[in-house]
Amino acid sequence: MKWIAFLLVAVAAVATVIANSAPASGHADEEAAQVFVTKIPTGYRDWKLVSVAHEEGDLNDIRAILGNDAAVKAYREGYLPFPEGAIIGRIAWSYVASEENDKIFGRRQSFVPGPPTASYLQFMVKDSTKYAATGGWGFAQFDKNGKPADEALLKTCFPCHEAIKARDFVFTRYTR
């Protein structure tokens, strides 16, 4: 039986090498090599908090940025680049005044999340091989029904994130 086990391991190893080298060798054209995340990462709503933000203008949202354990560990320990498997998630809700709170406080003061925005969920998934063409990050966006954004939109992610290359293409800083 020993030689069969050895053979299986050898075949698996060769298959892995072929699989991992295929994307790089198969696409000389960077544009063609862009691949995106198509599934909402499991359990993201349970992840730890990275930070919060408010975006004005067209976005007009209030947002939370969460990270899976690999992402949060790197953030907290302050190392870059983010490790393989790190995922950063961003939830955006429309930015609305809380009439309920303001009434109690006696003045217009409190702004809270309203319904999900059109770009409700966004994710960056670190996989240096699969997403080599976009800084090792796979980008994703889903609306409130879980529908992924089309590729034309997702292709606009990396050109903007490229400006923050010094922080491994990640805008959000961890907030203590």
Add this chain to the structure above:
Amino acid sequence: MKWIAFLLVAVAAVATVIANSAPASGHADEEAAQVFVTKIPTGYRDWKLVSVAHEEGDLNDIRAILGNDAAVKAYREGYLPFPEGAIIGRIAWSYVASEENDKIFGRRQSFVPGPPTASYLQFMVKDSTKYAATGGWGFAQFDKNGKPADEALLKTCFPCHEAIKARDFVFTRYTR
């Protein structure tokens, strides 16, 4: 040995009854019965996200509201009152424009957490016995150095939270 075990259980039961009834019977004056949380709950920065908000005016903060497992379970399943042991935490940072992000976006748009505010950390801890005088919630506030707020300030928490009694004195709604 059996009767010794029984005796111990009986003594413990009586002691518990005395301990639990002491605060209620000992303080006819509600003001005097107010007790507060004096220690920062362990591991709060790892808790799950409840929601986010921006408070204008004097507060001028951007904040995240987190909950321990007991609090988040109640929030998600939509039951009230919150169970014993539930803790809701609020982290507030000063509200600042992100020059870094705005430069890349080409417009003033992005507001992010700055340094901790004076009321950096706030907690509500559910213990219906210990905090009977304040709706079953113990209130707490700590600055960035972990220094608790003085009692005069903490006494202002409940009179405001009392207005939201219908939701077990909790302002923040869980945001999906």
